Amino acid sequence: MIELDTLSVTFAAGSALRDISLKIAPGDRLGIVGESGSGKSLLASCLMGMAPDAATLSGTLTIDGVDMSDADEETWRPLRARRVAMIFQEPMSALNPLRRVGDTVAEPLRLHFGLSRDEAAKRVAELFAEVDLPNPERRARMFPHELSGGQRQRVLIALALACDPALLIADEPTTALDANVALQVTDLLVDLSEKRGMALVLISHDLASVARSTERVAVMYGGDIVERGGTDDVLHAPQHPYTQGLLAARPDPQAALRDEQGKRKRLPTIPGNVPPLSGLAQGCRFAGRCALERPDCATARPVPHGPRMLLCPVVEGAA
Amino acid sequence: MTYFILRRTLGFIGTLFAVSIVVFATMNILPGDPAMSILGLEATEDALAALREDLGLNAPVHIRYVEWITGAFVGDFGTSHSFRVPVSELIGERLGMTISLAVAGMLLTLVLALSLGIFAASKHRQIGDWGVMFLSQLGIAVPAFWLSILLVLLFAVKLRWLPPGGFAGWDDPVAAMRSLILPTVALALVQSSVLARVTRSSALEVMRQDFTRTARASGLSQRRILWRHVLPNALVPIVTIVGMQFAALVTGTIVIENVFYLPGLGRLIFQSISNRDLPTVQALVMLFAAIVVTANFIVDLLYVVIDPRLKARQ
Numbered sequence: 001m002i003e004l005d006t007l008s009v010t011f012a013a014g015s016a017l018r019d020i021s022l023k024i025a026p027g028d029r030l031g032i033v034g035e036s037g038s039g040k041s042l043l044a045s046c047l048m049g050m051a052p053d054a055a056t057l058s059g060t061l062t063i064d065g066v067d068m069s070d071a072d073e074e075t076w077r078p079l080r081a082r083r084v085a086m087i088f089q090e091p092m093s094a095l096n097p098l099r100r101v102g103d104t105v106a107e108p109l110r111l112h113f114g115l116s117r118d119e120a121a122k123r124v125a126e127l128f129a130e131v132d133l134p135n136p137e138r139r140a141r142m143f144p145h146e147l148s149g150g151q152r153q154r155v156l157i158a159l160a161l162a163c164d165p166a167l168l169i170a171d172e173p174t175t176a177l178d179a180n181v182a183l184q185v186t187d188l189l190v191d192l193s194e195k196r197g198m199a200l201v202l203i204s205h206d207l208a209s210v211a212r213s214t215e216r217v218a219v220m221y222g223g224d225i226v227e228r229g230g231t232d233d234v235l236h237a238p239q240h241p242y243t244q245g246l247l248a249a250r251p252d253p254q255a256a257l258r259d260e261q262g263k264r265k266r267l268p269t270i271p272g273n274v275p276p277l278s279g280l281a282q283g284c285r286f287a288g289r290c291a292l293e294r295p296d297c298a299t300a301r302p303v304p305h306g307p308r309m310l311l312c313p314v315v316e317g318a319a
Numbered sequence: 320m321t322y323f324i325l326r327r328t329l330g331f332i333g334t335l336f337a338v339s340i341v342v343f344a345t346m347n348i349l350p351g352d353p354a355m356s357i358l359g360l361e362a363t364e365d366a367l368a369a370l371r372e373d374l375g376l377n378a379p380v381h382i383r384y385v386e387w388i389t390g391a392f393v394g395d396f397g398t399s400h401s402f403r404v405p406v407s408e409l410i411g412e413r414l415g416m417t418i419s420l421a422v423a424g425m426l427l428t429l430v431l432a433l434s435l436g437i438f439a440a441s442k443h444r445q446i447g448d449w450g451v452m453f454l455s456q457l458g459i460a461v462p463a464f465w466l467s468i469l470l471v472l473l474f475a476v477k478l479r480w481l482p483p484g485g486f487a488g489w490d491d492p493v494a495a496m497r498s499l500i501l502p503t504v505a506l507a508l509v510q511s512s513v514l515a516r517v518t519r520s521s522a523l524e525v526m527r528q529d530f531t532r533t534a535r536a537s538g539l540s541q542r543r544i545l546w547r548h549v550l551p552n553a554l555v556p557i558v559t560i561v562g563m564q565f566a567a568l569v570t571g572t573i574v575i576e577n578v579f580y581l582p583g584l585g586r587l588i589f590q591s592i593s594n595r596d597l598p599t600v601q602a603l604v605m606l607f608a609a610i611v612v613t614a615n616f617i618v619d620l621l622y623v624v625i626d627p628r629l630k631a632r633q
Contacts, residue, residue: 047332048536050536073541076540077538079538080535080536080538081536082538088532088533088536089531090529093528093529093530094530094532095530095533096530096533096534096548096552097530097552097626097627097628098551098552098627107539108516108538108539111538111539111543112538143627143628145628156533159533159537160536162537168377169362191326
C-alpha cells in the first residue's frame with residue numbers, strides 16, 4: 001500500500017534521512033523509535049507530503065502504486081485524511097482554539113464527502129463515541145479549552161479517522177499526556193486499527209507503548225533505520241549497538257535503586273549526544289558513540305543485512 | 320461574561336464623562352472673549368456685557384458645564400456664533416457625509432488590508448510578500464493630503480474619469496458615489512498600508528501554530544486554511560488596530576473634506592475654528608471624541624465574540 005524505497009531527505013545543513021526503505025501493508029502496525037532528532041517525525045511528514053519546503057527528497061515514495069516523491073500540494077491534498085491521516089504530539093495546540101471541536105471534525109467530512117451539516121454532525125457523534133468520548137453530542141459543542149488533554153487527543157484521533165484513512169500515523173501521541181491516559185490512548189489506537197483494518201505507524205520514544213501496540217519496529221538513529229524487525233525480537237534481543245544502548249537506558253522499575261554499598265545506581269546512558277545534521281559521520285551515523293566501533297566505521301557506509309534488517313558491519317545479523 | 324460587559328459599559332460611560340470635562344475645560348480656558356469675537360472690536364462695553372449675559376457667560380463654570388452637558392444629551396449644543404443657527408442643525412446636515420466617508424474608507428481599508436496581508440503571509444519571503452511590504456511602506460510614508468492631490472491630478476484633471484471635488488447631494492446617487500470615490504481611496508490607502516502589515520505579521524504568527532498543520536493534514540486547501548483558520552485567529556490584533564484606525568479615519572476626514580470640498584463635519588470644524596465659533600467647535604470635538612470612544616468600546620466587545628476563551632476567563 002505504501003512503499004518507501006531508498007527515500008532520502010537532504011537539507012542545506014546535511015542529510016536528515018538516508019535511504020529509508022519500508023513497506024506498510026493494510027492493517028500493519030509499525031513502531032518507529034529513536035531519540036529526538038533521529039528523523040522519526042520528518043519521516044512521518046514525508047508520508048503526508050508535508051516535509052518542510054527547504055527539504056530535497058530523493059528515492060521513491062509510492063502510495064497505492066502511485067509515485068508521490070515529486071508530487072505537488074494539489075496531488076497530495078486528496079490523499080490526506082482519506083488515505084493517510086496523522087495525529088500530532090501536542091493535543092493542546094493542535095486544535096483550532098476558536099472552533100467548536102465538533103465543527104473541526106466535521107470540516108473534512110463536509111469538504112471531502114459533501115455531507116450536509118446534519119449528516120456531518122451525526123457522523124461526528126459516531127466518531128466521538130468510537131474514540132470513547134463520553135457524551136458525544138455535548139462534547140462536539142465544546143471548545144478545545146474546555147476539554148482535558150486526553151479528550152483533546154481523542155478529538156484529534158476522531159478527526160484523523162473521519163475520512164476512513166488506510167493508514168494512521170501517530171507522532172508521539174502520548175508524550176503530553178499523563179501515564180494512565182497515555183496507556184488508554186495507545187490501547188485505543190490499537191483497537192481502532194484492529195477493528196477498521198487500518199494500518200498504524202506509531203512514532204514514539206516510549207519503548208513500552210511500542211512494545212505493547214506494534215508488530216514490527218524500526219529503530220532510527222541520525223536519519224538511518226539502524227535495525228528493523230519483529231517488535232518482540234528487536235526489543236528482547238537487540239542487535240545493533242544503538243538499540244542495545246537505547247534499551248539499557250530504560251529505567252527498570254523492578255531493579256534495585258541502590259547497589260550493595262547503598263549508593264544510588266546511575267542509569268546506564270549512551271555516551272555523547274546526537275550530533276547536529278552537519279556533524280553526522282559519512283559512514284555509520286553512530287560512529288563516535290559506539291562501543292564496538294572499528295576504525296573504518298566513520299567513513300564506510302554500512303550496508304543493511306541479515307533477516308532482521310541490521311545496519312552495522314560489526315554485528316552478525318540474526319533473526 | 321455579564322460582568323465583563325457591565326465593566327466595559329461603565330468604563331465607556333466614565334471615559335465619555337472625562338472627555339466631556341476635558342473638552343469643556345479646554346474651550347473655556349482658551350484666551351479671547353466670545354462676545355467680542357461675535358460683535359467685533361468696535362462694540363461698546365455695554366453691548367458686550369449684554370451679550371455675555373445673554374450667552375450665559377457670567378454664570379459659574381460648573382453651572383455652564385451642567386447646562387452644556389444636559390443640553391448635549393438631548394442634542395442641543397447651543398447656537399452657532401458664526402452661522403446663527405442651532406449647532407445640532409449644522410451637525411445634522413453634515414454628519415451623513417462624514418459617516419459615509421469614514422465607513423466607506425473603513426470598508427475599503429478592510430478589503431485591501433486583509434487580502435493583501437493574508438496574501439503576503441502566504442507568500443512569506445517570496446516576491447509577492449516583498450511587493451506588498453514595499454507598497455505598504457510607500458503607503459505609510461505618503462501623507463493623505465498629498466496623495467489626494469495626486470489622485471485628483473491623475474483621475475480628475477488628466478483622465479477626467481471622476482470629479483475633482485465638491486458634492487451635489489444624494490439626489491443623484493450615482494454622481495454622489497462618484498464624488499466619494501477619490502476621497503475614500505485617499506483615506507483608505509494610508510490606513511490599509513498599516514493594517515496590511517499588522518494582518519501579515521499576525522497571520523504569520525498564527526501560521527506557525529500547530530493547528531494549521533492539523534488543518535493541512537486534514538486535506539484542506541491552503542486558501543481555506545488561510546481564510547477559515549488563520550484569519551479568525553489573527554483577528555484580535557487586527558481588530559485592535561481597526562478600532563484605532565476608525566478613529567483616525569473619522570479625524571482624517573477633516574483633511575480630506577477640505578482637500579475635496581466636501582460638506583462634512585471635517586470641513587465644518589475647520590471653518591468653526593477659523594471663525595472662533597466656540598459652541599460649534601466644542602460640540603464637534605466632543606462628537607469626534609465620542610465616535611472614537613464608541614469605536615474602542617465596540618472593539619472591546621468584539622474580542623469576546625472572536626475568542627471564546629476570553630468568555631471563560633472573565
